[in-house]
Amino acid sequence: xxxxxxxxxxxxxxxxxxxxxxxxxxxxxxxxxxxxxxxxxxxxxxxxxxxxxxxxxxxxxxxxxxxxxxxxxxxxxxxxxxxxxxxxxxxxxxxxxxxxxxxxxxxxxxxxxxxxxxxxxxxxxxxxxxxxxxxxxxxxxxxxxxxxxxxxxxxxxxxxxxxxxxxxxxxxxxxxxxxxxxxxxxxxxxxxxxxxxxxxxxxxxxxxxxxxxxxxxxxxxxxxxxxxxxxxxxxxxxxxxxxxxxxxxxxxxxxxxxxxxxx
Amino acid sequence: xxxxxxxxxxxxxxxxxxxxxxxxxxxxxxxxxxxxxxxxxxxxxxxxxxxxxxxxxxxxxxxxxxxxxxxxxxxxxxxxxxxxxxxxxxxxxxxxxxxxxxxxxxxxxxxxxxxxxxxxxxxxxxxxxxxxxxxxxxxxxxxxxxxxxxxxxxxxxxxxxxxxxxxxxxxxxxxxxxxxxxxxxxxxxxxxxxxxxxxxxxxxxxxxxxxxxxxxxxxxxxxxxxxxxxxxxxxxxxxxxxxxxxxxxxxxxxxxxxxxxxxxxxxxxxxxxxxxxxxxxxxxxxxxxxxxxxxxxxxxxxxxxxxxxxxxxxxxxxxxxxxxxxxxxxxxxxxxxxxxxxxxxxxxxxxxxxxxxxxxxxxxxxxxxxxxxxxxxxxxxxxxxxxxxxxxxxxxxxxxxxxxxxxxxxxxxxxxxxxxxxxxxxxxxxxxxxxxxxxxxxxxxxxxxxxxxxxxxxxxxxxxxxx
Numbered sequence: 001x002x003x004x005x006x007x008x009x010x011x012x013x014x015x016x017x018x019x020x021x022x023x024x025x026x027x028x029x030x031x032x033x034x035x036x037x038x039x040x041x042x043x044x045x046x047x048x049x050x051x052x053x054x055x056x057x058x059x060x061x062x063x064x065x066x067x068x069x070x071x072x073x074x075x076x077x078x079x080x081x082x083x084x085x086x087x088x089x090x091x092x093x094x095x096x097x098x099x100x101x102x103x104x105x106x107x108x109x110x111x112x113x114x115x116x117x118x119x120x121x122x123x124x125x126x127x128x129x130x131x132x133x134x135x136x137x138x139x140x141x142x143x144x145x146x147x148x149x150x151x152x153x154x155x156x157x158x159x160x161x162x163x164x165x166x167x168x169x170x171x172x173x174x175x176x177x178x179x180x181x182x183x184x185x186x187x188x189x190x191x192x193x194x195x196x197x198x199x200x201x202x203x204x205x206x207x208x209x210x211x212x213x214x215x216x217x218x219x220x221x222x223x224x225x226x227x228x229x230x231x232x233x234x235x236x237x238x239x240x241x242x243x244x245x246x247x248x249x250x251x252x253x254x255x256x257x258x259x260x261x262x263x
Numbered sequence: 264x265x266x267x268x269x270x271x272x273x274x275x276x277x278x279x280x281x282x283x284x285x286x287x288x289x290x291x292x293x294x295x296x297x298x299x300x301x302x303x304x305x306x307x308x309x310x311x312x313x314x315x316x317x318x319x320x321x322x323x324x325x326x327x328x329x330x331x332x333x334x335x336x337x338x339x340x341x342x343x344x345x346x347x348x349x350x351x352x353x354x355x356x357x358x359x360x361x362x363x364x365x366x367x368x369x370x371x372x373x374x375x376x377x378x379x380x381x382x383x384x385x386x387x388x389x390x391x392x393x394x395x396x397x398x399x400x401x402x403x404x405x406x407x408x409x410x411x412x413x414x415x416x417x418x419x420x421x422x423x424x425x426x427x428x429x430x431x432x433x434x435x436x437x438x439x440x441x442x443x444x445x446x447x448x449x450x451x452x453x454x455x456x457x458x459x460x461x462x463x464x465x466x467x468x469x470x471x472x473x474x475x476x477x478x479x480x481x482x483x484x485x486x487x488x489x490x491x492x493x494x495x496x497x498x499x500x501x502x503x504x505x506x507x508x509x510x511x512x513x514x515x516x517x518x519x520x521x522x523x524x525x526x527x528x529x530x531x532x533x534x535x536x537x538x539x540x541x542x543x544x545x546x547x548x549x550x551x552x553x554x555x556x557x558x559x560x561x562x563x564x565x566x567x568x569x570x571x572x573x574x575x576x577x578x579x580x581x582x583x584x585x586x587x588x589x590x591x592x593x594x595x596x597x598x599x600x601x602x603x604x605x606x607x608x609x610x611x612x613x614x615x616x617x618x619x620x621x622x623x624x625x626x627x628x629x630x631x632x633x634x635x636x637x638x639x640x641x642x643x644x645x646x647x648x649x650x651x652x653x654x655x656x657x658x659x660x661x662x663x664x665x666x667x668x669x670x671x672x673x674x675x676x677x678x679x680x681x682x683x684x685x686x687x688x689x690x691x692x693x694x695x696x697x698x699x700x701x702x703x704x705x706x707x708x709x710x711x712x713x714x715x716x717x718x719x720x721x722x723x724x725x726x727x728x729x730x
Binding site: 008010011012013014015016017089090091092093094095096097098141142145146147148 | 269271272273274277279281282283284285307308309310321322327328329594596655660661663664667687688722725726729
C-alpha cells in the first residue's frame with residue numbers, strides 16, 4: 001500500500017460545510033465518472049484503486065477543475081483486506097471525518113458457456129463481494145457509532161438472477177445486493193442510509209468486448225443517476241431507470257423457461 | 264483491528280453547534296494518562312487535540328478523525344492559600360470551581376470570561392480576557408507558574424522568568440505546544456461579594472466608543488451592549504455597564520455576600536420559567552425583525568441611567584443565565600475584531616453599515632476596552648473590540664462568508680487583530696497578515712522544539728497555520 005497525499009483537503013467551517021466520501025474502485029468506468037460528479041457536487045473525496053498512475057491523473061484533474069484540493073488518492077487492492085482498518089483510520093484522519101462510502105470495485109472475468117474456473121470465480125468473489133465486506137463492515141461500525149452516514153454499494157442487475165453466462169459473477173453481485181439490504185435493515189434505525197445501485201449495461205472496461213449488450217449508457221449517465229439517488233436518499237436504484245421494469249419481468253420468468261434461455 | 268483499539272468515534276461539536284467533528288475520545292486523569300495517550304497517538308499515526316469544556320465558538324477544540332484529549336477529569340484544586348491568594352489547580356478545573364473556592368476567603372479571579380463553565384486549561388490556551396482587559400490584561404498576566412507536559416515526553420515548569428519564551432507562547436498557544444498539568448494563579452482581593460454597577464445608554468457608535476474609552480480609566484470593569492440592528496443615526500447605539508469593587512468596609516454585610524450561595528444565579532426566570540427552558544422562548548425572536556424589536560425595547564427601557572449593586576457572578580457570567588442560549592440560534596457564529604482606538608469608529612461604521620446593506624445584521628454586539636500584552640499569539644490591541652453574533656442558516660451561509668471576508672479586509676486595513684477562541688472563518692492568509700511572518704516563524708520553531716512529531720493538532724491549527 002502506497003499512499004500519495006499531496007496536500008490534505010481543507011476542513012469544514014460553519015460557513016463552508018464539507019461532506020466527505022470514500023470511493024473504493026475509482027480509477028475507471030463508473031467509479032471515475034462518479035468521482036468527478038461527486039467532486040462537482042462539492043464532496044471531498046478519498047479515491048481508492050490499484051492503478052496509481054490513473055488515480056493520480058484523476059485527482060489532478062478533479063483538483064485542477066475545483067481550484068482546491070478536493071480529491072486525495074490512496075493506492076489500494078481490495079483483495080488486501082488486512083490493510084483496510086488501518087487505511088480507513090488514516091483516511092478518516094486525513095479527511096477529518098466521513099459522511100459517505102461507496103463500494104464500486106467490481107470485475108467480470110470472461111468465462112465460456114461450458115467452462116468452469118475456480119480461480120477466476122474466486123477472484124471475482126473476492127473483488128466484488130469480500131472486498132465490500134472488508135470496507136463496509138468497519139464503515140458501518142463508524143456510521144453506527146456516529147448515528148449518521150451513507151453507504152452505497154454498486155451491485156448489478158446481474159445479481160437479480162442466476163444466468164447461464166457467468167454464474168460466479170451473478171452470485172457475487174447477488175451476495176452484495178443481499179448484504180446491502182441486510183445492512184439497510186440493520187442501520188436505518190440508527191440514522192444510517194444504505195443505497196443499492198444496480199446498473200444495467202454501462203460502457204466501461206468491465207463490459208468492453210462483451211457481446212449481446214443493449215441499451216448501453218455512458219458511465220457519466222450512471223454517475224449522474226447515482227449522485228441524484230444519494231441526494232434523494234433512495235434505498236435502491238436501477239440505472240438507467242428502465243432496467244427496473246426489465247428486471248421486474250426477468251425476475252418473474254419461470255424457471256421452466258429461464259433455464260432454456262441463453263440470455 | 265486498529266480501529267477497535269481506539270474505541271468508537273464520538274461526534275464532538277463547537278459551542279455554536281455549527282461544526283461537528285468525529286473523534287476518538289480519551290479522558291485522562293493524570294499526567295501519566297496523557298503521556299500514554301501521546302505514545303498511543305504516535306503509534307497509530309494520529310493527531311491529538313486538547314479539549315476542556317468545549318466552549319470555543321470555532322474549531323479550537325475539534326480534531327476530525329483524530330484523538331480528543333478531554334481534560335475535564337483533571338479537575339482538582341491542588342493548593343489554595345487564602346493568606347496570599349495564590350491557587351494551584353489542574354487544567355480541567357472550571358472558573359466556577361475557582362471562584363467558589365476563593366470568594367468565601369475574600370478573593371476573586373482577576374480575569375474571567377463571560378461564562379464560568381470554561382476550564383483553566385482552555386482559558387490559558389486561548390489566553391482569555393474579561394471586561395477588565397484594559398486594567399488587568401489577560402489571564403496569562405496572572406499566571407505565576409505552570410507545569411506542562413510536552414508531547415515529546417518532558418515535563419517542564421514555566422513562569423515569566425523561567426522558560427519565559429515558552430511561558431509567553433504556551434499561554435495563548437491554542438494547546439499546540441503541550442498540555443498544562445498544573446496552573447498557579449494569583450487571585451485578586453475583594454471586600455464584598457457585590458460590585459457597584461452603573462448602566463447608561465449611548466445613542467450612537469461615536470458616543471459608544473468614546474465613552475468606553477473615556478470611562479474605562481475610572482472603573483474596574485466596563486462592557487458595552489451594542490444594538491447591531493440599529494441603523495442610521497442610531498448606528499452603534501447601545502448600553503454601557505461599568506462596575507467597581509467595593510472598598511473595605513463599604514459592604515456592611517460582606518460576610519454574607521461573599522458566600523457562594525449568595526452569588527448563585529437564579530434557577531427560574533420571573534420565578535416561573537426554568538432557565539434551562541428559556542432558550543425555547545428566545546428562538547422565535549431570533550430573526551431580523553424579532554431581534555430588532557427586542558433590541559429596540561431593550562434600548563428604550565435602558566433610557567434612564569441607573570446604578571445598583573450586583574453580585575460578582577451575576578455581573579460576570581451573564582451568558583450562564585440562560586444555559587444553552589446558543590441553541591436559540593440553531594447554529595451560531597461569532598466574529599470578534601480588535602481595533603486600535605484611532606481606527607475603530609471608521610472600521611466598525613463600515614462593517615455595521617455593510618451588514619445592514621446586505622440584510623445580515625448581527626443579533627448581538629458586545630464591546631470592550633483592551634490593552635496590548637506580551638504574549639506571542641496575542642489578540643489584544645490598545646483599543647477596543649467588537650464581538651458580533653450571527654445566526655447561521657443554510658440560506659445565508661454563502662453571503663455571510665462573503666461578508667466576513669470583507670470584514671477581515673476592513674479589520675486588517677485598520678490595523679486590527681483577531682482572537683482564536685472566536686472566529687471560525689479566519690484564513691491562513693489573514694492570520695499571516697495580522698500576526699506577521701516573524702511571529703509565526705517563532706511559533707513554528709517552538710512547535711518543532713516541543714512537539715517534533717506534530718502530535719498536537721486541531722482543526723483550528725490546520726486552518727490558520729496551513730501552508
